Amino acid sequence: MYAVRVAQPLKDSPRAVLGEGPIWDERRDILYWVDIMGGKIYSYDALKGKFDVLIKINDYVTCVALTSDPNFLLVTLKDRVALVDISKKVIARILAKIDEPESNRLNDCKVDAAGRLWFGSMDMNERSPSGSLYVLEPNGVVRKVLSGVTISNGIAWSLDNRYMYYIDSPTKKVMVFNYDINNGRLLSKVMDIDLSKYNGVPDGMTMDSQGYLWVAIYGDGRVLRIDAERGIVVDEVKVSVPYTTSCVFGGPAFSTLFITTARNFPRDVERDSDDGKLHFLNLDVGGYALYKYKLI
Numbered sequence: 001m002y003a004v005r006v007a008q009p010l011k012d013s014p015r016a017v018l019g020e021g022p023i024w025d026e027r028r029d030i031l032y033w034v035d036i037m038g039g040k041i042y043s044y045d046a047l048k049g050k051f052d053v054l055i056k057i058n059d060y061v062t063c064v065a066l067t068s069d070p071n072f073l074l075v076t077l078k079d080r081v082a083l084v085d086i087s088k089k090v091i092a093r094i095l096a097k098i099d100e101p102e103s104n105r106l107n108d109c110k111v112d113a114a115g116r117l118w119f120g121s122m123d124m125n126e127r128s129p130s131g132s133l134y135v136l137e138p139n140g141v142v143r144k145v146l147s148g149v150t151i152s153n154g155i156a157w158s159l160d161n162r163y164m165y166y167i168d169s170p171t172k173k174v175m176v177f178n179y180d181i182n183n184g185r186l187l188s189k190v191m192d193i194d195l196s197k198y199n200g201v202p203d204g205m206t207m208d209s210q211g212y213l214w215v216a217i218y219g220d221g222r223v224l225r226i227d228a229e230r231g232i233v234v235d236e237v238k239v240s241v242p243y244t245t246s247c248v249f250g251g252p253a254f255s256t257l258f259i260t261t262a263r264n265f266p267r268d269v270e271r272d273s274d275d276g277k278l279h280f281l282n283l284d285v286g287g288y289a290l291y292k293y294k295l296i
């Protein structure tokens with residue numbers, strides 16, 4: 001039976017201009033997420049209920065990912081991938097500089113089961129297909145995998161790693177590819193999951209431990225649970241604000257869905273509400289530990 005559940009804002013959450021890319025680190029019981037426009041990585045200590053700013057820099061901070069060393073995070077900026085030292089709260093090292101048009105910036109990212117970082121770029125005007133999808137291998141080599149992308153967004157894999165799911169937001173689809181986990185290669189396209197009936201665009205996504213995708217619909221204040229094999233929406237979560245950007249499972253049992261939202265970016269008027277806050281919902285289905293970028 002199709003179920004509609006309702007998420008709540010976390011009362012003391014900071015309000016991001018463009019909150020994005022939540023990740024749960026089970027080694028610290030901490031949630032990290034970014035404010036792309038505010039140049040920040042936020043942290044939320046779920047046990048203490050405490051929010052903090054890990055770093056604030058003068059650049060777009062577009063995505064954050066876990067690494068095999070619990071003291072370091074990976075972060076994508078406007079056109080660079082960097083390592084963040086968590087205890088020193090600084091950018092420790094630039095790992096890669098990406099050759100992109102000036103009017104582009106990087107956007108969402110995700111680590112695969114082999115410890116590679118997948119990340120993409122977008123046209124900041126959200127119109128021209130000048131973006132790409134890239135992979136950063138653990139040995140530091142960057143490969144371009146796809147071009148002709150307008151707003152590179154959600155990335156996820158099936159539990160058995162045989163499929164990769166990928167969103168270019170304006171297409172209003174989740175693309176499903178056969179995936180070669182050994183070589184980190186996208187193989188043939190299997191199908192598109194069409195989400196054009198919603199009043200927004202698919203943005204970030206995560207996978208649950210039963211193999212279902214959870215896709216945030218930006219502009220429509222909801223997260224859809226999708227049976228990725230059959231390509232159908234089976235459940236949804238309503239959020240009280242329209243710009244739902246991404247989600248991840250966290251909490252001690254991975255059974256809390258954390259949802260990031262945007263405040264007034266890019267086309268709304270400023271509102272005094274829960275826009276931009278972190279929202280959450282406790283569920284009976286959960287997630288699992290995110291993969292870590294292999295630092296060698």
Ligand code: BGC
Nearest residue numbers: 036107151153169201203218
């Ligand atoms: C981007 C935003 C964009 C939104 C909807 C986000 O991932 O960072 O700039 O408006 O997706 O496509």
Ligand code: CA
Nearest residue numbers: 108153203204
């Ligand atoms: Ca996004």
